Amino acid sequence: MTLAPGARLGPYEILSAIGAGGMGEVYKAKDARLDRIVAIKVLPSHVASDPDLKQRFEREAKTLAALSHPHICPVFDVGQQDGIDFLVMEYLDGQTLAQRLEKGALPLDQALQYGIQIADALDKAHRKGIIHRDLKPGNVMLTKSGVKLLDFGLAKLQPAGAVAGMSVAATITSPLTAQGTILGTLHYMAPEQVEGKEADARSDIFSFGAIVYEMTTGKRAFDGKSAASVMAAILEREPPAMSSLQPLTPPALDHVVSQCLAKDPDERWQSASDLMRELKWIAEAGSHASVRAVEAARRVRRERIAWAAAALLAGVSAVAVVIALALRLTPSAPEMRLEIMTPATSSPLHFALSPDGGRVVFVASGDGQPHNRCTRPTKPHQPLCQS
Numbered sequence: 001m002t003l004a005p006g007a008r009l010g011p012y013e014i015l016s017a018i019g020a021g022g023m024g025e026v027y028k029a030k031d032a033r034l035d036r037i038v039a040i041k042v043l044p045s046h047v048a049s050d051p052d053l054k055q056r057f058e059r060e061a062k063t064l065a066a067l068s069h070p071h072i073c074p075v076f077d078v079g080q081q082d083g084i085d086f087l088v089m090e091y092l093d094g095q096t097l098a099q100r101l102e103k104g105a106l107p108l109d110q111a112l113q114y115g116i117q118i119a120d121a122l123d124k125a126h127r128k129g130i131i132h133r134d135l136k137p138g139n140v141m142l143t144k145s146g147v148k149l150l151d152f153g154l155a156k157l158q159p160a161g162a163v164a165g166m167s168v169a170a171t172i173t174s175p176l177t178a179q180g181t182i183l184g185t186l187h188y189m190a191p192e193q194v195e196g197k198e199a200d201a202r203s204d205i206f207s208f209g210a211i212v213y214e215m216t217t218g219k220r221a222f223d224g225k226s227a228a229s230v231m232a233a234i235l236e237r238e239p240p241a242m243s244s245l246q247p248l249t250p251p252a253l254d255h256v257v258s259q260c261l262a263k264d265p266d267e268r269w270q271s272a273s274d275l276m277r278e279l280k281w282i283a284e285a286g287s288h289a290s291v292r293a294v295e296a297a298r299r300v301r302r303e304r305i306a307w308a309a310a311a312l313l314a315g316v317s318a319v320a321v322v323i324a325l326a327l328r329l330t331p332s333a334p335e336m337r338l339e340i341m342t343p344a345t346s347s348p349l350h351f352a353l354s355p356d357g358g359r360v361v362f363v364a365s366g367d368g369q370p371h372n373r374c375t376r377p378t379k380p381h382q383p384l385c386q387s
Contacts, residue, residue: 003025189234
């Protein structure tokens with residue numbers, strides 16, 4: 001059922017539609033009594049018409065209303081009017097984590113901060129016996145005060161079974177097709193949910209690991225072109241190590257997330273509180289670890305440059321040695337000394353050296369007649385010049 005702007009549900013006036021999903025339609029509304037903006041979710045007919053599901057919903061809504069946590073979207077009210085069952089929640093101004101991830105991975109410190117806040121919220125809810133069962137980026141709202149988890153516990157309203165579980169979809173910002181709804185939920189479902197088994201708190205931890213993986217790397221841990229291929233990836237394959245996609249990922253974070261994504265629930269982290277403490281420890285040491293990683297990368301680059309320079313210098317030195325040896329082995333002409341007796345003359349003497357360096361010739365005028373004369377050869381075994 002679609003509500004038009006101006007319609008009223010008790011004291012709440014509908015202002016505009018926000019989105020739609022498998023768990024109903026969501027509207028922006030105004031609380032006339034307290035003069036504040038709220039979000040109203042109108043429950044789907046299969047919940048409202050089933051007495052058992054409706055009773056369970058009301059019980060869980062009361063539990064959530066009493067659950068006060070800075071990172072869980074609070075429930076303000078539950079009501080019914082003209083056969084319409086609705087839930088009143090805090091109106092959040094921000095964007096979903098899914099919208100933010102469309103731009104790529106988050107900075108490591110921000111991913112850790114959001115991860116700690118989500119784990120803290122999960123721990124608070126799990127201690128109250130509330131399991132999310134549809135934890136995914138579309139259910140994480142990013143606000144100025146941090147993250148807020150949406151639709152906490154509402155996925156438990158779906159009938160048991162793999163098909164029913166796959167059809168669960170929390171609040172989104174635009175309507176989805178059936179196929180899109182299945183895939184949007186499947187990417188973050190635990191193996192036991194895919195198989196239609198009962199989910200527990202450790203199922204939320206698996207979904208949490210998939211979210212942190214995507215925040216850190218910008219890639220989904222489990223992906224595929226169809227629902228079947230995504231299910232096969234969740235059930236059978238391990239995602240690539242985060243450090244292989246994001247080299248600055250601390251090894252400790254790689255370990256924490258891989259344990260979250262264990263196929264067997266018994267091999268995962270058993271509580272969100274333990275998980276939160278691990279993330280806090282990584283965040284506190286993460287800045288130092290990141291600096292060390294950057295320094296290590298720079299040191300490797302400097303070493304590579306040094307080795308390249310050394311290799312170049314060695315090559316140049318080798319060429320210089322070869323040239324020196326070649327010059328040393330090249331035969332040179334023997335050194336020759338000679339004396340030239342020139343006639344007495346006031347005219348200038350003109351000397352010339354033959355091209356091969358073997359003769360010296362001069363022209364002089366002593367008695368009024370020019371004389372041509374050759375000297376002793378400058379190389380052995382060469383004949384004398386003839387005048």
